Amino acid sequence: MKAVENAVRSDAPATRVVVVEDDQASADVLQRRLQANGMVVSVAHDGRRGIELVEELLPDLVLLDVMLPDTDGYDVCLRIKSNTSTSPIPVIFLSARGEVVDKVRGLSCGAADYITKPFQAAELLARIDAVLGQARNPRVPRLGRPIERAPGERLVARVAIADPALREHVEQLLGSRFDLAEADETPDVVIVEGNAAVPADIPEDLAVIRVSPGHAGNDGNEVIPIDAQLPRIVDLLVRERSLDHDLQAAAEALIVLASAIGSHDRPGAGHGERVASRAVQIGRALGLDDSTRMTIRLGSLLRDVGNARLPAAILAKQGELTPEERATLERHPILGEEILAGFKRLSGLLPIVRHHHERLDGTGYPDGLRAEQIPLEVRIVSVADRFEALLADRPDRPAVSEAEAVRILQSAVARGELDAAVVAALATQVRAGGNR
Amino acid sequence: MRPSSVSKRVTTSAPAHETDAERRHEHRFQVSESIARLVMRTTANNLPLSRDDRPYQWSTTTYCDTVSWSIFRAAQKGSAMQLRIREYHRTRPREVMTPGTAWIEFKDDEQDTSLKERFGVPMDVARAFLRGEAALPQPDHGLAERASQLLREGARPVAVTQYNRLAYNSLDSSLRITADHNLMYFALPWETRTDGDADPSPLGSLLAMEPDVIVEMKWYGELPHWAVDLHAYLKENTREERPSKFIVAMRWLLGETDGAKKTRKK
Structure with a gap:
């Protein structure tokens, strides 16, 4: 039992x-x-x-x-x-x-x-x-994404294993790819045996990899076997973690920037965060995986970053825009894509930035895409954006209730603008009490 | 009773094909489970169980429509051709368009009658057909060409029904009585060009479930006397004479959630 x-x-x-x-x-x-x-x-x-x-x-x-x-x-x-x-x-x-x-x-x-x-x-x-x-679905080490190694660059490892013979064996194995840390040197990765405690002087955010001379852990912990593959596996894990940290830091900086810009043309603070949260919930309801939901979240937060290149007077204008001003405003998805294009690892969310104002019937902008040309992630962000916008007071209209906002979006579905399944997922959430 | 000319061919090189010989009557009734049990008991005394629809086999029907909902709008007016993909599974799948046999179905509904034609093909062929990259033979009523036109107008899978069907068929296929229960309606996100061709599509949100049983009678010509009585009994005990599952599904999908009560088809 x-x-x-x-x-x-x-x-x-x-x-x-x-x-x-x-x-x-x-x-x-x-x-x-x-x-x-x-x-x-x-x-x-x-x-x-x-x-x-x-x-x-x-x-x-x-x-x-x-x-x-x-x-x-x-x-x-x-x-x-x-x-x-x-x-x-x-x-x-x-x-x-x-x-x-x-x-x-x-x-x-x-x-x-x-x-x-x-x-x-x-x-x-x-x-x-x-x-x-x-x-039960046992967790397995994430080794799926190979990460290229910069030529000539060697990471620094510290082997914190009590048994001298085993420590020496692991150091020899790692020597092919890693420099071993000097006494006062902060390593990129620390190797410990099995469930042994991590040395107290190791910073919390440092990569710790657990190894075992026997076999890989089968009790839910990620334990790497000590064999000829160990240096390659450790190298991959450390670089993946490092890249994720870098990406997260860059994305957070961009999100701060986008939020600051958004505060100029949105009456309520936190609109971007609410859109992102709502879009992620819809994605979850549609069964999208963690990685896709992360793309949706980042794309939601950065979708209007192109506003940074628009004249402040247009963003701040309270009355109706002239046709010229509207045309300028509708360039923000293209400008946003240009700003982010340099970030290779953000390439997955560029379609959200560029296409979040497209409509299924082809009447959106900037490219007039139709139905099957618009990725699902984009359609989710579009729905979340319009829904959250309806919940806020605007100069030209008051806020509406969540139920009324759903009805308005369903009318947009009937006109062929939005994805019916995405709005249905939103409607289910609202009926169930939503997140707010 | 007119003879049926339902044909069925299953070969490896040509698609299996079934078609109605001519338009047939189709009436449907929404009844309680206890009424449905009585009705199906009577039916079982008069008709053999259909081998194609075993009890508690799950039927999954994926309906197509355009961005402007032209098929649904036409159906609401009483005359439309449905384009749909039918799959059968022993246990309820949480995805549609799964590998295996898919039945591409064309159903021309009018006020009191329907005409149906379907082709059993591998799912990859069905997907290619939906993309407009594969053609089907057009042996009988020209429904396949009408379906192709709908696809050219942008029809794509948008909604799904799943249910358990119990079906009885006369030997000459002139009368078919079915009971559908555990009826569920789902949304299906719009397919994109980047979606994997061979990947099943996960179901979207559950739109609604129906607690009752949908009994359908489909027949050519005149009903036998026992079926006339059964029809009258059903009519007397129905909660709703209701529109097709397609119309009900689309109403849920578009938020017109007064459901089956909007129109009375028969």
Whole structure:
């Protein structure tokens, strides 16, 4: 009972289970049994509350009765599996309905298992173990992106391993690619053995890599085996981390600049940050991965950086713009792209900067792109930008409510301007209470 | 009862092809699960279970429309040709356009009747067809050419329905009765040129779920007497005589969320 044993161990996070069971007595028995095995259990007695609990707690597992007072378990399961936030959570049906057709129906709805009542506790715990074991996705070292090495440049490593023989062996291996740190020298990377403590004099932001003479860690820690591949792996990890730091620093500087510019033409502070936050949420609802959401966030924050090259008088103007002024203003996406074009690692967000005013029907600017020519990330930022703008007072109109803003955007969808699925994702968020 | 000329060919070199012989009647009813159980029990006493639609097999239908929603607008007026991709899975997939067999379906809906034609092809062929890079044979009603025209006008996948279908078919295919439940509607983000050709498309937000069961009767000519009675029973017990799943899906997608109650098709 590995999962159960892990949960019982004081240093392991407890397995969190939501039980959706309408029968009070059955729920109590189940709750006590699971708690006795170290699990944290929350109980709902109807489907609506069950879904609320799952969305609120994001548990490790859901145990779901089929027959519920307000709906059936299949409906609850389908809702859990249709929400990007909750869909990875495994669901096990517990039901007295043991016909093959019931089991097939439950499993076809996305459940990981179907257990017929009455069941033995040992069988339930074994099945929970099996399901949780399949659901866990062990983290692996990120070695996917090869990073070119600058010619002649060698990084500095310190090997902080207590065992002299092992330390010497690791130093010999690393010598092919690294200089070894002198006593008073700050290294680029520190090598420690297994779970050993990091030396106290090492700055917190320094790269620490854990190595093992045996095998790679399989308990969730990233432990690199000590073999001929060690120098290459350490080199890649350190350079990737360094580049990420550089990119983050550059992007933060640009974001500060863009925010400062934005404050000149936006009445409320923090509009850019709100757009970015909203766009990231939409991206999450659409199942986009972390990397894409980061691109969306940075693109949102920097989308109007081109305003820096526009005349301040146009940005500050309160009344209606002349056609010439409007044409000038509509050049800001192009100017923004020019400003950022020099940052190679920001190239992924240039389409957001250039195209965030394009429309699916081709009536946007600056390029008049149509539907399939506009990347999804851009469409998400466009929707978030327009939505957040509607929530703020403007000289020409007052702010509207979130629900009204969604209706306005749905009208824009009906006119063919915005992506219906992106607005639908936003509408779902707003209905669920949004983030603010 | 008129004979059906439903044809079915499955070969490795040509697409599987099924088509209605002529326009057929199509009525649909939204009923409670208990009514649906009674109806399907009666149906099972008179018609064989369709082998193509096993119980709790998930049907996933991806509907296409243009940026200006021209197909939806035409459907609301009572006459439109749907262009859609149908997939079948044992468990509910969270993606559409997955590798395997795709059925490219053309369905010409009018007030009381419909005409359907479909081709079973590998998904990469279906994708190529949607991009306008592959043609289909046009053996019967010219629906494929009309679909190609829609694609030239910019029609792309925009909405998805998923449901479990229980289907009974007469041996000569002159009568088909289906019950769809666990009906779910999803948005689908607009496809871009940079999307991987072979990658399945993740479903967008869940737009709505329907708690009831949709019973559909499709037939040529006259109904047999037991089916006439069944039709009357359904009509008496229906919650809503409702528009097609396509119209309901599009209303949810566009925020016209008074759903199935807007128009009464029959």
